[in-house]
Amino acid sequence: MAAKKAHKSGYKTDDKNMHILHDIYLPKAQHKEIRRFKRLYEEPSLHGTKVWRSSAVLMDYLLENPIRKRAKVLEIGCGWGGLSCFMAKHFDARVTAVDADGALAPYVEFVKALNDVKKVEFVTKRFEKITKKDLQGIHTLIGSEICFWDEMTKPLYNLIKRARDAGVKNILIADPGRTPFLNLVDKCEAKFDGEMLGHTIKKPWKTEKFILKVSGR
Numbered sequence: 001m002a003a004k005k006a007h008k009s010g011y012k013t014d015d016k017n018m019h020i021l022h023d024i025y026l027p028k029a030q031h032k033e034i035r036r037f038k039r040l041y042e043e044p045s046l047h048g049t050k051v052w053r054s055s056a057v058l059m060d061y062l063l064e065n066p067i068r069k070r071a072k073v074l075e076i077g078c079g080w081g082g083l084s085c086f087m088a089k090h091f092d093a094r095v096t097a098v099d100a101d102g103a104l105a106p107y108v109e110f111v112k113a114l115n116d117v118k119k120v121e122f123v124t125k126r127f128e129k130i131t132k133k134d135l136q137g138i139h140t141l142i143g144s145e146i147c148f149w150d151e152m153t154k155p156l157y158n159l160i161k162r163a164r165d166a167g168v169k170n171i172l173i174a175d176p177g178r179t180p181f182l183n184l185v186d187k188c189e190a191k192f193d194g195e196m197l198g199h200t201i202k203k204p205w206k207t208e209k210f211i212l213k214v215s216g217r
Contacts, residue, residue: 019204022059024089025114026082033110054174055083055144057209061199067091067170071139074098074168076127076159077146081108085117087142094119096138100126127155135166143173147181157187164192164217171214174199185212 019026027033067073070092075084078097081104087093097108102124112120125134135141141163147156160171171194175181188194194214201207 021056021082021204022063022086022090024059024082024086026080026111027114052079052145053205053207054176054209056205057199057201057207058083058142058144058172058174058211059086060201061172061174061197061211062087063090067093067140070094072096072137073140073142074130074135074138076130076141076143078108078122079104081111081120081122083142083144084108084120085111085115087140088117088119089115092119093140096121096123096134098123098125098130100124127152127159130159130162132162132166135163135168138163138166138168140170140172141168142171145175146173147175147184148178150180150183153180153183153187156184160188160192160214164214167216169216171212171216173212174209175212177210181210181212185210188212188214 017028017032019028067087068091071094073084073087073091073093073095075081075087075095075097076099078084078099081097084095084097088095097120099122105122105124108120108122112118141160147153156173163171173181173184185194185196189196192214194212197211197213198208199211
């Protein structure tokens, strides 16, 4: 139904090039509209063009462990914004979708339209530029596959610290278990009583990923 609404707004549907995860429509790179965007706009450069399996795992975890309705959510490293749209659609959340790559903006708007989602706002910002003021009023901070280089561990750790200081209640970051992520887990376990959870899904892929969970103060 959401895809039909997107079609009415002028976007082409291309179902064979679409993932559907928990009622969220996510285009593949071969989707007609995505290919059109690549011709029209600057192409995203920071791996924001993929549907990460860790996102599907985090969605499933959140359905089993839901946040409260109408909460303010911040997604970091949002890519095309699929996880942000999931939060808006399933929890009526007001979502700020943040990514360092400003070229992702039209892609996020397309995914919003596909899913008939309004309450997602895209912001271009790096981890280290997200301030305590930006984090005030945020209930849940989420991210998926955002700690894949060694140099990302420290700014993410510092961001989690700022988030807790600002009153964020719930921090969830999903990953396949790369070394920089595991280093982040170790630091958060030591300083914030964080924990790493394994979570498995069977559809649309059979896969297990890991979730760093850090609670607020």
